[in-house]
Amino acid sequence: MKDLAHALTAANAAVFSSLGLDAKHAEVRRSDRPDLGEFQCNGALAAAKSAGKKPPEIAQSVAGAWNATELASTPTIAGPGFLNFKVTPQALANRAQVIADDARAGASVVEHPRRVVVDYGGPNVAKGMHVGHLRASIIGESVRRIYRFRGDQVWGDAHFGDWGFQMGLVITALEDELGGFDDRAKLDARLQSLTLEQLEAIYPAYAAKVKGGDIETRDRARKATAALQGGSALHREIWKAMRDVSMAAQKRDFASLGVDFDLWLGESDADPLIPDMVKDLDAKGLLEEDQGARIVRVAGPGETKKKKLEDGTVVEVESPDPLLVVSSEGSAMYGTTDLATIVQRVRDQKPDLILYVVDQRQADHFEQVYRAAAKAGYIAREQLEHVGFGTMNGSDGKPFKTRAGGVLKLNDLIGQAEEKARERLKENEIDADFSKEEFEDVAHKVAIAAIKFADLSNFRGTSYIFDLDRFMSFEGKTGPYLLYQAVRIKSILRKAEEQGVAPGPITVEHEAERALTLALDAFDGALTAAYDKKAPHFLAEHAHTLAQAFSGFFANCPILPSEGAVRASRLALAGAALKQLTLTLDLLGIDVPERM
RNA sequence: GCGCCCAUAGCUCAAUUGGAUAGAGCAUCCGCCUUCUAAGCGGACGGUUGCAGGUUCGAGUCCUGCUGGGCGCGCCA
Incomplete structure (x- = not known):
């Protein structure tokens, strides 16, 4: 095609x-x-x-x-x-007809399908979902859909942060709260009553403690981490209770956001592979002792950088830094887990490509992991790609915070957007003949469309300013605008159905019909650009130009009020526009309501 | 200190291997609802692409330097 x-x-x-x-x-x-x-x-x-x-x-x-x-x-x-x-008008008409008759609305597929793992979302068991997870989830979900639509076999993996130091830290906090874990009944009761809100409160408090220089707590947390990873039944049990509470809440949040995974795995799932992997790295002569820890050097010959030490002296060191595989406490670091996860994926999914949709700030870390994986022969360097993204900032240009200065929970953010959507719907007196269920459903879809489109219309690599009022605005290049265009077409198609008007062969005469056809024709180019660059904003841009082209067509070319072959042709064009717009929005992870 | 990224209209953002007159949305101004949803459509206004050089038929895009901002730099993730 x-x-x-x-x-x-x-x-x-x-x-x-x-x-x-x-x-x-x-x-x-x-x-x-x-x-x-x-x-x-x-x-x-x-x-x-x-x-x-x-x-x-x-x-x-x-x-x-x-x-x-x-x-x-x-x-x-x-x-x-x-x-x-x-x-020529004939070539345009032919092309429009092909798109109208095609379930894929004119989109091509890849010549050689690949097996692709997309790693995104990355929620932390101890933290709960907040706006910081928004971009990873939204972009990752879109990339997953784009890759699958192009014909690749794709696995989206949540890669839960359920295994590192933060788990030891939260366990230590619980130990302090209970005065030790000796009283079994007391511990069981506490684990029964544990909520995500409590975990969210405990973790930052203790993280701040350690960051503030509490060496004793830090060392206890490190030991707890090592104990958990070493297989202590007690630690494992506490960990599992925390993980279950957190996972349940996060599944709800992901569902609300319209984000899904094929694999709900976490760092802990890669843990069983670590001992053999460490042995393997050792056998290959890649492990070195360094300051009590075990590392893999990943810098090539001549790759160095200058580094300033605490005493002010400047020394020449290798660059990138080595990957820390085993800490001096004997525990796994996040690089260890990431490396083991590669081993796991190579074993289970045999991927041709693994995409990591993770904050741009972790670029150096992934470079270390990828090099280590390639050095160990687990996978080729080119099969690993960090799809980095910028931060979501507040109107002050700094990473987004609430007025009180805290992090905004994802659930609260969606709630705020829904409230604005309800106001809009009521202002437009759209709600009159809606059932409560439909009204709430539409409000939710408008809210999610606003949030996702605002995010995805920016190139992922750059940071953007989060401004809910702008995203939810009456006018402009917003998610609600796109839904509105789609819903208008649905309304026309419903009326045509009622009146017994059927679509017919497409002809392209009017200037607005030409423009709409050319917009429809551009879909495949936008899709392949989004695919090649792992950049959904090409599709967001396409959705907008398509919606605008339709709107111009709608204003200039009466559909139902016209007659005969012209009406049948325009109806077919409108149907093609709806199909493609719905498809494009779906690739962005956005659902369209029946009316609004 | 070293490294990576960014700088485009008053604001928020685009611009496919280097291509013609750098595009959208918002804001401001002017039109358009007795035709299918006006959350809409049409038009106007708005630019030395941070600064200075270089490469060439041609540079927002590539190279060098500078200014300004963001981020990262082994036992957090």
Whole structure:
């Protein structure tokens, strides 16, 4: 299934070849200058050098030899040798018809499907879901859907943070609270009554204690971590109670956000692989003793950086830093777990590619892990990719905080967005004939669409400013706008059904019909860009241009009020637009209500 | 100190291997509801792409330097 740009490129390549020009310069793409043409080819400029001719001459000969007149009229030449193409109404109509008849709405699939693990979400058992997990979850979910839609076999893995030092720290806090774990009945009762809210309160308090220089607590927590990982039944039992409480709450939060996983695994699931892995690393001669810990050096020859020590002296050290595999207490660090998780995934999913949708700030860490994995021969370096993203900031440009300065819980954030959605619905008097259930469902969908679209319309790598009022706004490039466009089309299709009006063969005559068809045609390009770059914002952008193109069509081309073949054609175009818009939004993880 | 990332319209953000006149949304201003949902549509205004050089037919994009901001730098994750 080729879009118009590919069809034009193929036709143009044939012309280039027939003129003895290198076909690689024949690429045709959407025009930057809609006033001059719908598609453009810049290849005459690039081909000029090797052909030993001037660009305008080449452009002239290409135009003269153009023979795909069923596709586009003879290209015009502008500037220093740009070729501008205008597609024929028939070719546009054909393309629109193909999209209308295609369940995938014109989207292609990958030539060679791969096995891909997408690691995202990454909630921490001791912390509970807050806005910090929003981007990882939203972007990861979208990447998972995009990869699967393109034809790859995909596993999304939550990779719960349920195994590190934080678990030892929370266990230590509980020990302090109970005055030790000797009283079995007391411990059981406490574990029974444990809530996520309590865990969320305990962890930051103790983390602050340790950070503030409480060496004694730190060492006890490290020992507790080592005990847990060493298989202590008591520690394991306490850990399990904490994990269960946390997991249940997080599953609810993920469901509310419309984020799902194929594998609900965590760091602890990779733990059983660690002893053998450490032996293996040792056997391969990769482990070294260093300051009581065991490390793997990952820097290549000549890779160094300067480092300033605490006493002020500057020394030359290897770069990247070595990966710390076994701490001086004998416990696993997060790098250890990440490495073991690679071993686990290679064993279980045999992935061609593992994508880590994790905060950009962890780039150095992943570089260490990836190099270590490659060095140990577990997987090739190119099969591991960190899909990093920027932070979500408050209006002050700093990482998002509540007015009180704390972290905003995910559940509260969604609640705030829903409340704004309810206000909007009521202001527009949409709620009159809605049941309470439908009203709440629509409010929820509008809220999630607003939050997700705001996030996904920015390139993932850059940080963005979170402004709920703007995201939920009446006007503009927002999630609610896109839902509104989709819902308008649904309304038309319902009315057509009631009136017994059926879609028919598509013709493209009106300027707004051309624009809509060209927007529909651009879907595959947006999809492949999003796929190749692991960047959903290309699809968010597409959803917006498509919605706008439809809106222009809607305003200029009456559908039901028109008649006969024109009405049937426009109805088919509207149906195609709805199908593709719904699909695009689904790839972003956004659900469309029936009406709003 | 060393390293990575970023700097685009008043604000929030785009710009596919380097391509023509750098695009959207918001805000401001002007039009459009007796036609299918006006959460809409059309138009106007708005730019020395942080600064200075370089590479070439051509630079927001590549290179060097500078300024300003963010982040990271073994026993947290």
